[in-house]
Amino acid sequence: MEPELNFHRPDDKTLQVCLAGDWMLGNDIPSAARFSEKIGAASSVERVSFYTGDLGGWDTGLLTFLVRTIKECSPAGIAVDKTGLPPGVQRLLSLASAVPVAKGAKKEPARFSILERVGEWAESFWRGLLEMTAFTGEATVAFTRLITGRARFRRRDLLLTMQQCGAQALPIVSLISVLVGLILAFIGAIQLKLFGAQIYVASLVGIGMVRALAAIMTGVIMSGRTGASFAAQLGTMQVNEEIDALKTLGIPPMEFLVLPRMIALFLMMPLLSLYADLMGILGGFAIGVSMLGLNFTEYYNKTKESVRLDDFWIGLFSAAAFGVLVALAGCMRGMQCGRSASAVGEAATSAVVTSIVSIVVAMAVITVICHVLNI
């Protein structure tokens, strides 16, 4: 039965609200505005009562209607007589008003002007920089404790992390570096062929991979693969209060969680990068032999001749530096993570962004330094 709303005036001062039919949410429940109109039109009402003799089913639909009518009455000083309502409704209404609205709990939706937002942004950027510096500092302190032999972490964690970010990354590193070598050789070949200097493809691929690209590509792979997983791991630990548990047990999370991850990446990245060197050169070699008609010894000798030992050192040094950066960014975002599911997602995203940006910046710095030092 459709819900019905009628009004009745048993005497001058009383307005009786007659509710009939099924007041369920799915039905077309009369609007509380009709009640407001009625009460606005009749000025002499001092009391509101209810008649529910013909009321069928009811649920939250009726309750919200009643809450609104009661809200309408109280500021106007009109008494509400709830005795005409079904006992269940009365109980729920009194339950709902049993605990008053918590004082000061209500939050006002904040609205900011553009200027305020720019200020806010600048301030948070500055705070981010400070946090980053602080985190790096703490990591350095933990590292010195490690050197002096006082750092505490489980060796097993270190080995496990090394396995995860080292051996298990080999397939993806192989794929990417072979392809990068191929692409490099391919693009170089087209240009160098014009001069009949296709043999220099070997130098191009060799120096390019060994000095910079291998380290950069492994760095990018590791930031997406390992950095994000560090951030998600530590972030989830933060959400579950596992990091708090470490702190209260007197185990510094910096040593216990961050150090093994940092050391693992620091050790594994140069190895992965070395492996990427080889794979990249192999990729270039494939193009050289198949498309440029160079033979094996020719390509090998040219590569050997053009790639100096210094290039290797620079590549390995950069790789180690990138390893530290990726681990730092991942761990930092994880440790700074908020206490919700979406915060973990944000931490992982921001770990990847931070590490890729820092890899590129670091590469630029290293290149400039090498140029100045004439290496």
Next chain:
Amino acid sequence: MGKPEPHIVVQDLTLAYGANIIQKDLSFTVNRGDIFIIMGGSGCGKSTLLRGMVGLQKPVRGRVLYNGISFWDTGEKERQRIMRNFGVLYQSGALWSSMTLAENVALPLEEHTRLSPDLISEIVSFKLSLTGLAGFEEYYPSELSGGMKKRAGLARAMALDPGILFFDEPSAGLDPVSARLMDRLILELRDSLGATVVIVTHELESIFAVGNNSVFLDAGTKTMIASGDPKILLERSGDPRVRDFLTRGEGAQAAR
């Protein structure tokens, strides 16, 4: 209350994780308007039984009937319809952490009804005020205490005016006063909404305060060893395991 009318009927239910049987041969009936307690020691499979009843874990054998319809044998559509009539309060609230309380309570309403946003926000405020959380609409779960999270979880469970409310350890982790308030709230809601309530708990005080029917699960034999009104079980049960549980192990000592 009139003649008891079966609302949930469990027949020969066996629950297992892989080959590991948790509970077997469970049969009991929950009448409409009952406050039904699933009790037993830690690790006896109380929560697993609850998962089997609310549709989170398929039992290996047996049936769960809601108003005569077998939950696990009926089609997906019918199952969804039955589940929409459930309100479940999880042990730690299980609020969605990236949403405010208002959004948490509003989500089921937005998904399952075609009500206007204004009406939804009114319903949300009302449900929150029922659980004593008026004014906390814009708070995130991480800003609340454990008890408040539980009450917010209850507000969300009640969002769709469910006919059956399931509670997983409603008073665990609450202080005695809050636990008592929770019990009273459960009673109050049952009386005013006429809902059927199923509670998993091992808190004796709650069991005796609210329960009028129960089933006792035993971890050793992996099945139910008693059922009925907990107060009557306390007086009449001859099984020492049940007596021990209901008297905190003091019954056995007194008999000695």
